Amino acid sequence: MKKIVVDMIPLLSKRTGVGRYLYENITRISKITNDNYSFVYWYGYYSSKIIGIESNSNPQNSLIGYTKKVLDRFTLLKRIARKATRVSAKIRGNEVYDLYWQPNFIPESHIKSKLTVTTVHDLSFHLHPQWHPKERIEYFTQNFFDNIKRSDHIITVSKYIKQEIIDTLNIEADKISVIYNGIDQEIYKEYSDDESKTTADKFNLPNKYILFVGSIEPRKNLINLLRAYINLPESIKNKYPLLLVGYKGWGNDEIYSIIKKNKSHIYYVGYVNDLELAHIYSRASLFIYPSYYEGFGIPPIEAMACATPVIVSNKTSLPEVCGDCALYIEPDNPDDIREKILYILNDKSLQQNLREKGKKWISRYSWDKSAKEHMILFERLLSQ
Numbered sequence: 001m002k003k004i005v006v007d008m009i010p011l012l013s014k015r016t017g018v019g020r021y022l023y024e025n026i027t028r029i030s031k032i033t034n035d036n037y038s039f040v041y042w043y044g045y046y047s048s049k050i051i052g053i054e055s056n057s058n059p060q061n062s063l064i065g066y067t068k069k070v071l072d073r074f075t076l077l078k079r080i081a082r083k084a085t086r087v088s089a090k091i092r093g094n095e096v097y098d099l100y101w102q103p104n105f106i107p108e109s110h111i112k113s114k115l116t117v118t119t120v121h122d123l124s125f126h127l128h129p130q131w132h133p134k135e136r137i138e139y140f141t142q143n144f145f146d147n148i149k150r151s152d153h154i155i156t157v158s159k160y161i162k163q164e165i166i167d168t169l170n171i172e173a174d175k176i177s178v179i180y181n182g183i184d185q186e187i188y189k190e191y192s193d194d195e196s197k198t199t200a201d202k203f204n205l206p207n208k209y210i211l212f213v214g215s216i217e218p219r220k221n222l223i224n225l226l227r228a229y230i231n232l233p234e235s236i237k238n239k240y241p242l243l244l245v246g247y248k249g250w251g252n253d254e255i256y257s258i259i260k261k262n263k264s265h266i267y268y269v270g271y272v273n274d275l276e277l278a279h280i281y282s283r284a285s286l287f288i289y290p291s292y293y294e295g296f297g298i299p300p301i302e303a304m305a306c307a308t309p310v311i312v313s314n315k316t317s318l319p320e321v322c323g324d325c326a327l328y329i330e331p332d333n334p335d336d337i338r339e340k341i342l343y344i345l346n347d348k349s350l351q352q353n354l355r356e357k358g359k360k361w362i363s364r365y366s367w368d369k370s371a372k373e374h375m376i377l378f379e380r381l382l383s384q
Contacts, residue, residue, distance in 0.1 A: 002098040002382050005040045005111055010104045011051065012043065014271060016215065016247055018121060020298070021157075021181060022103045026050060028371035037378075040097065042111065099382055101374075106143050107150050115381055118151040122295030123164050124219065131219035131293065133250050145169075153381055155374070157181050157296040158317035177377055180321075181296045182367035188278050188305040190359075196279035203269055203280070209243045210341065211284035211308070213277065213299040214291065216256075216268070217249035221290040221313070221331045226258045226266070228337035237265045240285055240345065245269045245277065281306035286344055286351075289313065290331045297321050301365050304358030309351045311340055325357040 006026060010018040030039060030050060041047050100113035107116050125132050125140040148154075148169065154176045156162050162176050199205070210229070214220045222244070229242045242265060259266050272280065281287065287303035288311040297318050300310050304325060312318045314328040327344055330336045344350055 001035070002037050003040060003095075004037060004099045004101060004378060005042060005046075005097040005113065006101045007104060007108065007111070008041045008043050008051070014247060016271075018104045018119075021119070021121070024182065024184070024367035025103075025371045025374055028368055029375050032371065032375060042108075099378055101378070102151075105140070106147050109147065109150070115152045116150050117153045117155060117378070117381065118148060119155040119157075120148070120161070120165060121157055122161050122293065123168055124293050124295075126168065127164070128219070128293060131217070153177065153377070155179055155377070158320055160317040160320055161295045177373075179370055179373045179377070180365055181298055182365045182370045183298065183302050183305055183362065184274070184367055185305060185362070187274050188281070188302045190305075190307040191279055191282040193283065196283055199272075199276045199279035200283060202276070203272075205243070205280065205283060206241050206267075208239060208285045209241045209267075209283075210286045210288060211243050211245065211280065211303070212288055212290075213245045213281070213302070214289065215247045215249035216244065216252045218251045219292055220249075221292050222252075222255050223258075224331060224334045224337060225288065225290045226255065226262075227334040228341065229266070230258075230262060231334070231338050232341065236342065236345065242266045243269060243280070243284070245272060245280060247271050277302070278306055281308050284308045286311065286341065288329075288337075288341065289318070290329060290337060291315070291318070292331055294318055294321075300326060301362050305362045307355045307359055309344055309354040310358060311337075311344060323361055325354060325361040327354070 008022065008026070010022045011026075013019050015023050027050065033039065041050060043051065095112065097111070097113040099115045099117060100107065100111050102108065102116065102118045105118065105120055107118050125137060125144070129137045152175070154165060154171065156165060156176060156178055157180060159178055162173070162178050165171055165176055166173055193200075212222070212225060216222060229237070244259070244267065248270065256268075259268055269280075281303050284303070287300065287308045289297065289300050290313050291297065292313065293316050295317060297312070300312050300318070300322050303310050310322065310326040311329055312322050312326045313331040315331055319328065327340055327350075329340050344354075
């Protein structure tokens with residue numbers, strides 16, 4: 001029997017980004033794996049259980065999840081805890097696994113394995129450090145480049161990022177596999193107003209609105225979106241408020257200041273659960289995602305699945321992921337963003353065309369497919 005160890009630390013935070021990717025894949029992989037493979041999970045300790053796999057459980061409510069939330073607030077304590085965890089693991093962990101999967105960029109040196117597979121979601125921390133907190137850049141600079149060399153194979157989430165990895169890290173193309181992210185199409189689908197009424201009432205949603213979903217941080221380019229929106233005709237803003245949904249992020253004082261000054265038209269909802277988010281997508285008149293840089297970009301395809309017309313940035317992986325099912329903008333140009341918003345709001349036939357194309361397009365993106373492709377890759381590597 002082949003033993004595979006998986007770093008589960010990202011699962012202990014809110015399920016955005018890497019945490020979402022890991023949760024959706026590992027819960028499915030655990031169900032489709034045959035008896036020739038067994039999994040061990042690393043949470044700072046080794047376990048045979050997946051914390052938070054049950055739909056009614058919350059991994060953040062576990063002791064280690066709570067501890068992680070506290071440490072995230074204090075950089076020095078976080079560094080000390082990382083070192084202590086690694087020292088403890090080296091003392092206690094003598095087993096050599098057949099394969100170690102690190103879903104979060106940096107393979108840990110204390111986990112011993114014959115093969116190491118690492119998922120690199122993007123290289124923004126290196127290519128665009130201005131879009132990340134200082135502590136994150138310091139950690140990646142100190143740990144990523146040396147440790148990534150331990151990887152026998154790399155998984156990434158788009159062809160665009162694969163090419164960046166080849167160009168930046170000088171890694172051979174055949175050592176990199178592209179496995180697209182997915183969506184849960186049982187949740188992300190079109191809902192009627194009656195089906196989504198509970199969510200609409202809970203958040204006091206307007207009848208019509210323009211929607212953005214994502215962390216409130218510099219990389220998402222919300223400043224230019226807000227500038228474009230503010231310059232829309234007053235009649236449009238009255239009819240279509242701007243709704244911002246997502247984790248509070250960082251580096252966003254100016255964004256929150258603009259929101260406060262325009263609170264009659266711009267609303268920040270914050271973090272919501274999956275079903276609530278699907279309802280919010282489904283009721284939106286338009287979804288817009290002006291991000292400067294994405295390794296993949298899940299929100300636009302979630303919006304497509306909910307039959308919402310989509311506008312996205314024309315940068316990085318987004319054209320690859322969205323195809324011809326979205327309207328594209330120049331993210332550095334607020335005037336272009338403004339004009340595209342008006343264009344799509346004033347063209348009902350374009351809205352319908354994007355809805356229909358988007359619902360067909362998203363059939364290629366599913367977490368079931370992603371999980372199967374991960375396991376096929378692991379099996380292939382282990383058979384060599």
